[in-house]
Amino acid sequence: xxxxxxxxxxxxxxxxxxxxxxxxxxxxxxxxxxxxxxxxxxxxxxxxxxxxxxxxxxxxxxxxxxxxxxxxxxxxxxxxxxxxxxxxxxxxxxxxxxxxxxxxxxxxxxxxxxxxxxxxxxxxxxxxxxxxxxxxxxxxxxxxxxxxxxxxxxxxxxxxxxxxxxxxxxxxxxxxxxxxxxxxxxxxxxxxxxxxxxxxxxxxxxxxxxxxxxxxxxxxxxxxxxxxxxxxxxxxxxxxxxxxxxxxxxxxxxxxxxxxxxxxxxxxxxxxxxxxxxxxxxxxxxxxxxx
Amino acid sequence: xxxxxxxxxxxxxxxxxxxxxxxxxxxxxxxxxxxxxxxxxxxxxxxxxxxxxxxxxxxxxxxxxxxxxxxxxxxxxxxxxxxxxxxxxxxxxxxxxxxxxxxxxxxxxxxxxxxxxxxxxxxxxxxxxxxxxxxxxxxxxxxxxxxxxxxxxxxxxxxxxxxxxxxxxxxxxxxxxxxxxxxxxxxxxxxxxxxxxxxxxxxxxxxxxxxxxxxxxxxxxxxxxxxxxxxxxxxxxxxxxxx
Numbered sequence: 001x002x003x004x005x006x007x008x009x010x011x012x013x014x015x016x017x018x019x020x021x022x023x024x025x026x027x028x029x030x031x032x033x034x035x036x037x038x039x040x041x042x043x044x045x046x047x048x049x050x051x052x053x054x055x056x057x058x059x060x061x062x063x064x065x066x067x068x069x070x071x072x073x074x075x076x077x078x079x080x081x082x083x084x085x086x087x088x089x090x091x092x093x094x095x096x097x098x099x100x101x102x103x104x105x106x107x108x109x110x111x112x113x114x115x116x117x118x119x120x121x122x123x124x125x126x127x128x129x130x131x132x133x134x135x136x137x138x139x140x141x142x143x144x145x146x147x148x149x150x151x152x153x154x155x156x157x158x159x160x161x162x163x164x165x166x167x168x169x170x171x172x173x174x175x176x177x178x179x180x181x182x183x184x185x186x187x188x189x190x191x192x193x194x195x196x197x198x199x200x201x202x203x204x205x206x207x208x209x210x211x212x213x214x215x216x217x218x219x220x221x222x223x224x225x226x227x228x229x230x231x232x233x234x235x236x237x238x239x240x241x242x243x244x245x246x247x248x249x250x251x252x253x254x255x256x257x258x259x260x261x262x263x264x265x266x267x268x269x270x271x272x273x274x275x276x277x278x279x280x281x282x283x284x285x286x287x288x289x290x291x
Numbered sequence: 292x293x294x295x296x297x298x299x300x301x302x303x304x305x306x307x308x309x310x311x312x313x314x315x316x317x318x319x320x321x322x323x324x325x326x327x328x329x330x331x332x333x334x335x336x337x338x339x340x341x342x343x344x345x346x347x348x349x350x351x352x353x354x355x356x357x358x359x360x361x362x363x364x365x366x367x368x369x370x371x372x373x374x375x376x377x378x379x380x381x382x383x384x385x386x387x388x389x390x391x392x393x394x395x396x397x398x399x400x401x402x403x404x405x406x407x408x409x410x411x412x413x414x415x416x417x418x419x420x421x422x423x424x425x426x427x428x429x430x431x432x433x434x435x436x437x438x439x440x441x442x443x444x445x446x447x448x449x450x451x452x453x454x455x456x457x458x459x460x461x462x463x464x465x466x467x468x469x470x471x472x473x474x475x476x477x478x479x480x481x482x483x484x485x486x487x488x489x490x491x492x493x494x495x496x497x498x499x500x501x502x503x504x505x506x507x508x509x510x511x512x513x514x515x516x517x518x519x520x521x522x523x524x525x526x527x528x529x530x531x532x533x534x
Contacts, residue, residue: 169405172397176386183384186342188372188401188449291388291429 002263005140010262011255012141018254020150020216022247024209024227025234026157030202032232033241034165035195036178037085038101041108043224043231045203048111049074049210050219051119057126057214064128064149067211071204078203081107082196108224115221125218146215153212154247157205162243164201174198175241226270233273237280239290249288252276294320294356294452294485296341301350303340310336312509313350318453318487323479325496326489327521328506329530334489335381337506338457341487342378343368356452372401377451381458381489383442387431391422391441394430398448407450415444418474436467443474454478456488460495469495493530497521505530 024046031039049070056066085103089096130145137143165171173189177198181191213219234253238245253273261269280287296318303311310333318324328334339345341352343366352363354374361374377398386394395415399408416423419440425433430441439459446454456475460468472492476499478484490496497503497518505513505527515521 169396169400172389172393173400175393176389176397179386179388180384182344183380183386184397185344185368186372186378186380186384187397187445188369189397190367190369 005138006262007259009141010258012143013147014255014258015251016143016147016151016254017258018251019154019247020147020212020250021230021234021253022250023150023154023157023212024206025231025238025250026154026161026243026246027202027205027209028231029235029238029241029243029246030161030174030205031199033235033238033246034174034178035198035202036097037082037104037195037199038097039104039202040101040228041104041111042202042206043227044108044111045074045077045206046210046213046227046231047115047219047221047224049207050214050223051115051124051210051221052207053211053214054119054124054126054219057128062128063126063211063215064153067208070207070211074207075200075204078200079196081203082199086192086196112221112224119221121221123218123220124214126214128215131215149215150212153208154250157208158243158247161201161205165243170194170197229270229273229277233277233280236277236287239287242287242289242291245287245289293358294354296453296487297351297353297355298337298341299351301337301340301347301352303336303345303347310509311340311347314506314509314511315350316504316511316514318485320485321479321483322501323476323486323488323499325500325503325521326487326506327491327493327496327503327527328489329491332506333509334491334506335457336509338378338381338455338489340364341371341455342376343371354453372449373403375403375450375452376455377446377449377453378455379442379446379457379459382461383438385430385438385441385445388429390427391430391433392426394441394445395422395426395448398445399450401449404449408448411448411450415447418447418478419444435462436464436471439463439467439471440474443471447478452485454484454486456486456490458489458491460490460492468492469498472496472499475499493527 028039028042031037052070053063053066057063085100089100089103130149134142134144165175173184173194176184177191177194184191230253234246234249237249237252253276256276257269257272260272299315301311301314314337326334336345340347347364354361354363363371395412399405399411421437422440422444430438459471463471472495475486475488479486500518502517503515503521504511513524513526521527
């Protein structure tokens with residue numbers, strides 16, 4: 001049942017979906033990729049951002065505007081989280097990795113349970129002028145407007161973060177901090193402050209990505225679980241800490257998932273992320289753009 | 292601009308190990324002072340005390356800049372760097388997965404150095420021309436000698452008033468050791484940089500040093516006001532030349 005129209009449709013849809021995957025992963029690219037923090041609760045923050053967007057949308061807010069408004073709130077949340085992680089694990093030394101993983105796993109569960117307690121287990125969705133409409137090219141090729149919103153947001157986030165990390169003093173310090181903290185302090189930067197700032201930014205970005213998540217489709221409190229595989233796949237595929245790599249890796253995952261979905265059926269789609277992750281770790285562990 | 296570093300009676304250690312037992316020395320504006328000693332005698336510990344990475348348990352460290360005395364003990368690395376002290380750390384400690392240029396830009400992190408970034412970058416590239424050609428290369432992929440140049444240049448990017456250099460010869464071939472140390476000498480001669488250099492390579496060091504101290508078991512065993520004294524001292528001969 002192969003047809004060129006189907007393939008082209010899958011490719012276009014996959015590229016747009018890929019941009020969305022890049023947008024939801026780019027915060028993790030900062031926290032896990034650059035800071036070496038095993039932030040497995042990242043997808044839970046996405047879902048929390050989506051719910052906060054839904055809550056604000058209830059007062060008539062536009063979801064994008066809600067995401068932007070939530071960003072500074074999440075920034076503070078991220079700083080607090082990092083301080084907690086630092087005080088409990090990083091300060092005491094080398095095995096912060098594994099114990100940190102357990103810590104963030106716990107955080108993920110707490111967020112999930114809190115969301116269930118507050119909002120219930122039902123799916124939630126938002127409404128906006130760009131949700132539910134599509135631009136029709138042919139009968140087979142309709143591009144939903146909500147995917148174009150994700151596309152624009154992903155592009156802006158990637159460009160913005162690349163510029164920030166490359167052109168500002170704080171940005172360069174964020175890139176350096178996991179490589180040698182003592183050397184960084186000899187440059188006159190406080191490694192802990194650099195990391196908490198970076199973690200704040202990473203979390204602020206998840207608020208915007210969370211708004212995209214609920215624009216793309218309905219969310220429920222356990223949606224984060226699916227995104228653990230997807231986001232970690234994108235970040236590892238990209239090469240830890242590469243922002244432009246995150247965009248490319250997101251596109252690869254988006255296209256691969258859509259093609260598998262179109263030609264092999266929906267039940268195989270969730271295997272794509274983990275499959276790509278395993279292949280990448282086996283073939284090129286440093287990732288596509290890893291240094 | 293007048294500058295003077297005074298260290299008196301500094302003691303420091305790691306747990307039960309006493310690394311420094313009452314060390315006193317001073318460095319004045321425009322001098323190159325050598326801190327000599329073989330491995331494990333406390334040179335690096337003293338350098339770490341000067342940059343706030345290790346806190347001395349006793350003694351005084353003061354840096355006087357234009358008549359204003361700053362007590363360095365209790366200050367963290369950030370505050371000390373902001374006073375105009377830069378250190379080329381032992382083992383170079385570059386950011387291996389960043390480019391040469393990114394490493395140099397990080398050297399200019401201290402707010403006072405940021406305004407002169409392009410001037411200082413030009414100075415570094417003029418001093419080490421190879422770094423300009425390699426500016427986009429990852430620091431970790433360079434040879435040891437080139438990495439040492441990046442490390443020195445990165446310290447210069449902060450426009451320091453006092454340059455601390457900890458064991459620049461580690462891991463370098465003899466030819467590169469003499470080239471590296473000669474470069475440090477040149478910074479002092481041509482540009483008036485005040486330098487305190489810890490080093491075990493006696494012969495290369497005395498080529499550029501004005502004065503020197505010999506550190507043995509955490510104590511200053513010998514202090515000389517000129518290089519000839521160092522060269523002719525019996526104890527130094529025993530330590531370095533094999534009597």
